[in-house]
Amino acid sequence: MGNKFAYFSNTPEEFEVFARTGILFWPRGLHLMFGKTKYQRDHNIEIVEQIGDTIFVVAGSRIRGFEYEVDDRKIQINKVPSIVYVGTVTEVFDYPIICYRFTPELNSRVVANLPLQVFPLLKGFKDFLGKPLTDKDRKEIENVINLQEVLQHLLENKQISFKPADSTGNATYKKWLVDEDSKSKILDLLMTKVDPKVHWHDYMVRLDTWRGSEFVKVQIDNKNPLMLELNNVSLDQGISTRLLLDEELEYQDTQDYSKTYIAILKKVREFEGQRNSFGEVEESSNTGKHYGPNLSALLKRLTEILKFNKQIVLTGAPGTGKTYLAREICKHLLAETLGKEIDALSENEIETFITLVQFHPSYDYTDFIEGLRPVKNGAEIFFERRDGIFMKICREALKDENRSYNFFLIIDEINRCDLSKVFGEIMYSLEYRGPKGRVITQYNNLMDDAHPFKNGFFVPENVYIIATMNEIDRSVEAFDFALRRRFFWYEIKANEIMEEVIESMLEENDIQNKGEIVTELTAAAIALNNLISSEGQKYGLNSHYHLGPAYFGKLPPASIKDGRCDVQLAKKLLWEYRIEQILREYLRGYDETETDFIEKARKVFENPSLINN
Numbered sequence: 001m002g003n004k005f006a007y008f009s010n011t012p013e014e015f016e017v018f019a020r021t022g023i024l025f026w027p028r029g030l031h032l033m034f035g036k037t038k039y040q041r042d043h044n045i046e047i048v049e050q051i052g053d054t055i056f057v058v059a060g061s062r063i064r065g066f067e068y069e070v071d072d073r074k075i076q077i078n079k080v081p082s083i084v085y086v087g088t089v090t091e092v093f094d095y096p097i098i099c100y101r102f103t104p105e106l107n108s109r110v111v112a113n114l115p116l117q118v119f120p121l122l123k124g125f126k127d128f129l130g131k132p133l134t135d136k137d138r139k140e141i142e143n144v145i146n147l148q149e150v151l152q153h154l155l156e157n158k159q160i161s162f163k164p165a166d167s168t169g170n171a172t173y174k175k176w177l178v179d180e181d182s183k184s185k186i187l188d189l190l191m192t193k194v195d196p197k198v199h200w201h202d203y204m205v206r207l208d209t210w211r212g213s214e215f216v217k218v219q220i221d222n223k224n225p226l227m228l229e230l231n232n233v234s235l236d237q238g239i240s241t242r243l244l245l246d247e248e249l250e251y252q253d254t255q256d257y258s259k260t261y262i263a264i265l266k267k268v269r270e271f272e273g274q275r276n277s278f279g280e281v282e283e284s285s286n287t288g289k290h291y292g293p294n295l296s297a298l299l300k301r302l303t304e305i306l307k308f309n310k311q312i313v314l315t316g317a318p319g320t321g322k323t324y325l326a327r328e329i330c331k332h333l334l335a336e337t338l339g340k341e342i343d344a345l346s347e348n349e350i351e352t353f354i355t356l357v358q359f360h361p362s363y364d365y366t367d368f369i370e371g372l373r374p375v376k377n378g379a380e381i382f383f384e385r386r387d388g389i390f391m392k393i394c395r396e397a398l399k400d401e402n403r404s405y406n407f408f409l410i411i412d413e414i415n416r417c418d419l420s421k422v423f424g425e426i427m428y429s430l431e432y433r434g435p436k437g438r439v440i441t442q443y444n445n446l447m448d449d450a451h452p453f454k455n456g457f458f459v460p461e462n463v464y465i466i467a468t469m470n471e472i473d474r475s476v477e478a479f480d481f482a483l484r485r486r487f488f489w490y491e492i493k494a495n496e497i498m499e500e501v502i503e504s505m506l507e508e509n510d511i512q513n514k515g516e517i518v519t520e521l522t523a524a525a526i527a528l529n530n531l532i533s534s535e536g537q538k539y540g541l542n543s544h545y546h547l548g549p550a551y552f553g554k555l556p557p558a559s560i561k562d563g564r565c566d567v568q569l570a571k572k573l574l575w576e577y578r579i580e581q582i583l584r585e586y587l588r589g590y591d592e593t594e595t596d597f598i599e600k601a602r603k604v605f606e607n608p609s610l611i612n613n
Contacts, residue, residue: 505553
């Protein structure tokens with residue numbers, strides 16, 4: 001289980017957005033400057049938020065009386081301060097939060113300094129801070145979304161630089177602003193690629209940032225607020241983040257602790273005693289399947305992320321078992337939904353609720369969403385509108401009126417096609433789940449009146465998408481940055497799961513020296529990958545070019561005799577038939593020095609201790 005943090009929110013305009021959407025953005029590591037306890041200072045504890053960490057949101061006095069609706073249910077926050085939400089960190093960004101100062105037309109006294117990432121969410125609001133959003137507001141929000149997408153594109157390509165706004169604090173707490181050269185790039189793209197008629201200078205002057213050099217995205221459970229009252233305490237002034245350490249309760253009588261901090265720790269411990277935090281799978285959970293500690297932790301983390309961020313892309317080096325992991329995540333959640341162990345799932349249940357599709361260059365909108373298909377009737381051939389694979393899944397999910405069953409789509413090699421053409425207008429529906437994300441699809445006029453999506457297509461809440469991709473594949477399409485931000489991204493690192501996946505793959509082999517083979521192959525594979533990272537840099541290689549366990553875990557039959565595997569022969573054959581070929585493909589186009597690298601890689605694979613020299 002990860003670390004725990006408390007975030008203190010006392011700004012209504014920010015609170016309203018994440019309370020209504022379930023998505024929170026927050027500066028990372030602010031507690032290192034002003035939120036450390038004496039215990040944390042004395043022990044030099046420098047922990048910051050990581051993906052999978054748990055966040056408890058504490059509401060202050062200005063949030064009293066706040067009311068919102070979610071799924072036609074009214075929720076009101078009456079007693080403050082209190083712990084109102086629990087959530088999970090789903091993403092970490094290595095640059096400051098860029099904000100836009102938004103003033104609604106009917107609420108001119110409000111200046112809401114909101115992260116750009118929340119404006120696509122704000123687009124779905126009918127009102128904000130108790131006042132309706134006007135057409136002028138909606139046009140401004142639409143332009144801010146365009147601005148955000150341009151900024152995101154430049155950030156992902158490392159074309160944005162920041163300058164310190166003042167000399168206050170260290171890098172963690174300092175306020176950073178976009179520098180002038182970067183602003184020029186942004187304006188140029190907005191004028192040439194978006195809309196030259198918009199007065200983009202007026203938008204640029206409203207850009208701002210929150211303090212901090214990094215920030216996180218948190219998915220909170222806004223449908224089930226905790227409402228854990230912190231009786232007879234007030235929030236600590238000037239502190240917005242706290243690291244929560246259970247062991248500090250033992251020192252509460254010997255050190256000068258904040259009453260608020262101790263009250264939060266006690267409430268969190270009480271909450272965790274009643275139920276496991278945020279539905280997390282305990283180590284003792286009986287899934288009916290055994291995984292090693294690294295693989296188990298990875299599956300648990302990805303399962304938690306998918307629960308609250310329903311679209312995820314697994315990236316990583318070739319052969320890291322991304323598709324295998326995607327299947328295991330889906331089966332784990334399916335077993336949890338059906339109240340079964342994974343091994344007890346029937347083939348029919350797996351086929352009913354889990355669908356796998358592989359994208360390729362010929363795949364398009366008509367395959368995925370809907371299209372015209374030839375139908376033969378006697379000697380005649382005519383065309384008929386048919387649902388694509390994704391619309392079929394969403395249609396099945398709608399039949400479950402209580403949304404008690406989850407449906408999973410695994411998209412293998414998602415970037416091997418033109419994604420904008422495949423997804424079309426449903427990019428909007430991916431961001432806004434349920435009827436609020438309804439869009440009219442291209443063949444809607446040909447739908448039967450009884451079709452559940454006749455009034456517009458949307459993605460039901462009980463549909464989950466896991467995609468896989470190799471970013472180094474040179475033959476694939478670029479992942480459109482507007483579509484990219486609608487998915488959570490997680491990199492599967494080959495070396496971290498190498499031993500456990502190789503061991504799992506070797507379970508199929510009835511050999512006596514299995515332990516020796518796992519140890520030898522793991523050491524050889526990791527040594528080879530370390531060489532790729534270090535000496536492969538001159539050829540443009542890095543960790544994305546590591547070789548995953550799938551390259552090493554399938555033993556050549558010729559290396560097995562009398563129930564034992566000759567490990568040196570196995571490594572020799574693996575090198576000749578699999579590894580050397582992929583390395584030569586990596587280096588294609590370089591000069592004759594590639595031969596030296598290949599030869600060194602072979603020696604390191606045969607004798608991993610050479611990497612240390």
